Amino acid sequence: MRFKNIKRLTLVMTLVMASSMLSVAGASLAAGGGVSISPGIFEHVASRGSVGSIKISNTTSTSMVVKVALRPWLQGLSGEVSPNRGATLSEVGLNASSFTLGAGSSRTVGVSLTGTPPSRSQYGAIEVVGTPPGHAAKGIKLAYRLVSSLRLDAPTNAQSFRAQPGGLVEQGTARHGTLLLAVRNTGNTIVPIGGTVLISGRGRSLRANAGAKAIVPGQTVNVPLAELLGSLPAGRYTVTVGLSQGGHALGKVTRTIALR
Amino acid sequence: MIASRRLATLALLVAALAVLSGVPAALAEGTPVGGTVESTLELSLGEPSHFVRTSAGHRQSVYDATIPVEVTATDAPVRLSLADGEAIFGARRGHLVRGRSNLAIALQAAAGRGRFRSLDASVDSVLEQWGEPVSLEETTIRLRQAVHGTHQPPIGGYQKLLLVTVTAAGP
Numbered sequence: 272m273r274f275k276n277i278k279r280l281t282l283v284m285t286l287v288m289a290s291s292m293l294s295v296a297g298a299s300l301a302a303g304g305g306v307s308i309s310p311g312i313f314e315h316v317a318s319r320g321s322v323g324s325i326k327i328s329n330t331t332s333t334s335m336v337v338k339v340a341l342r343p344w345l346q347g348l349s350g351e352v353s354p355n356r357g358a359t360l361s362e363v364g365l366n367a368s369s370f371t372l373g374a375g376s377s378r379t380v381g382v383s384l385t386g387t388p389p390s391r392s393q394y395g396a397i398e399v400v401g402t403p404p405g406h407a408a409k410g411i412k413l414a415y416r417l418v419s420s421l422r423l424d425a426p427t428n429a430q431s432f433r434a435q436p437g438g439l440v441e442q443g444t445a446r447h448g449t450l451l452l453a454v455r456n457t458g459n460t461i462v463p464i465g466g467t468v469l470i471s472g473r474g475r476s477l478r479a480n481a482g483a484k485a486i487v488p489g490q491t492v493n494v495p496l497a498e499l500l501g502s503l504p505a506g507r508y509t510v511t512v513g514l515s516q517g518g519h520a521l522g523k524v525t526r527t528i529a530l531r
Numbered sequence: 532m533i534a535s536r537r538l539a540t541l542a543l544l545v546a547a548l549a550v551l552s553g554v555p556a557a558l559a560e561g562t563p564v565g566g567t568v569e570s571t572l573e574l575s576l577g578e579p580s581h582f583v584r585t586s587a588g589h590r591q592s593v594y595d596a597t598i599p600v601e602v603t604a605t606d607a608p609v610r611l612s613l614a615d616g617e618a619i620f621g622a623r624r625g626h627l628v629r630g631r632s633n634l635a636i637a638l639q640a641a642a643g644r645g646r647f648r649s650l651d652a653s654v655d656s657v658l659e660q661w662g663e664p665v666s667l668e669e670t671t672i673r674l675r676q677a678v679h680g681t682h683q684p685p686i687g688g689y690q691k692l693l694l695v696t697v698t699a700a701g702p
Contacts, residue, residue, distance in 0.1 A: 305575030311606040311699040312570060344702050345654055352702050353655040356619045394702055400694060410582055413598065414616050415574050416694040420702060461702055487702045
């Protein structure tokens with residue numbers, strides 16, 4: 272009996288030790304350090320001259336070559352963005368774009384507007400790539416790439432809230448689908464564009480709130496209007512959308528669609 | 532019997548210590564606790580594994596490798612993707628290369644339980660996405676390289692610089 276309890280005690284102690292060892296093992300990746308950028312969103316009013324700075328830190332145990340670039344966004348119809356690696360933003364500059372960052376050190380990089388953007392605002396990505404030394408010993412070599420958002424907003428009195436609606440898009444079917452409206456942001460802010468939706472026809476109607484999407488000025492994104500989920504039978508419907516952006520009404524648009 | 536009681540007491544003591552260590556002293560005293568967190572984006576990478584052949588056939592063999600990743604981001608949504616660090620367009624984008632030649636099939640990547648995505652796409656393939664801020668969020672990127680035939684290993688001199696990418700907050 273006593274031997275059995277000693278075995279249980281040993282088991283309890285082993286579990287306690289194992290769990291503490293696991294928690295240490297879980298922290299090992301962070302303990303090895305990494306690369307960070309602060310702030311995660313760089314947002315200022317677009318005025319000529321210095322607009323602020325970003326801080327890049329290397330907390331790993333090796334120095335690395337860091338390259339910083341300001342790039343325009345590529346935005347897909349779904350709204351997802353990625354930096355256009357083949358281009359850089361005009362009229363925005365950095366006081367350092369390539370440097371070596373030692374182990375455990377940080378560097379501040381200044382951002383400035385060299386001119387007034389034609390649309391009074393500028394949106395894009397701050398791309399930081401940190402490449403450690405060494406070769407691809409295992410076939411692959413890894414580099415750290417951090418992408419944060421650069422938002423240089425137009426001054427309040429120069430902000431423009433405008434959108435140009437396109438056609439309706441039915442994704443899926445009336446039973447399991449989503450109704451979307453192609454919307455081009457013709458204004459100069461990144462404030463999400465959404466609105467209210469009324470779908471009517473065949474003696475039925477459906478009201479919904481469109482999911483707001485952040486659309487880069489000049490880009491077109493399919494804004495989701497309503498999940499269909501079988502609430503409307505297949506047939507022809509009139510869709511009225513009241514678009515809005517940050518509390519600003521952008522007007523109403525009416526389209527017809529044959530739901531499958 | 533005494534040993535049983537001692538064991539129960541020890542277990543209770545361990546449980547009590549565990550609970551007490553999770554309760555901030557200030558909360559116990561009723562003092563409000565708050566603060567602000569600096570907007571930041573951080574990426575930590577572990578050592579990638581070697582490519583290991585996971586299936587072999589007459590027409591095609593498949594090799595897999597993994598990369599441990601840890602992400603901290605205060606601004607959501609947060610997206611993890613992988614990009615070619617050497618070629619941003621053309622036939623070599625997303626393909627392991629050796630000198631002037633490259634493997635015919637593009638490298639693929641996935642994270643967590645997500646499906647594999649080819650790395651030769653013109654836009655970065657999102658492997659994992661978090662809708663809320665994350666702190667020391669761990670995940671594993673899985674790499675997959677398929678090669679025609681069984682006669683040659685894909686990593687015999689073939690290589691690629693990969694950019695493990697974390698994007699915060701969208702546009």
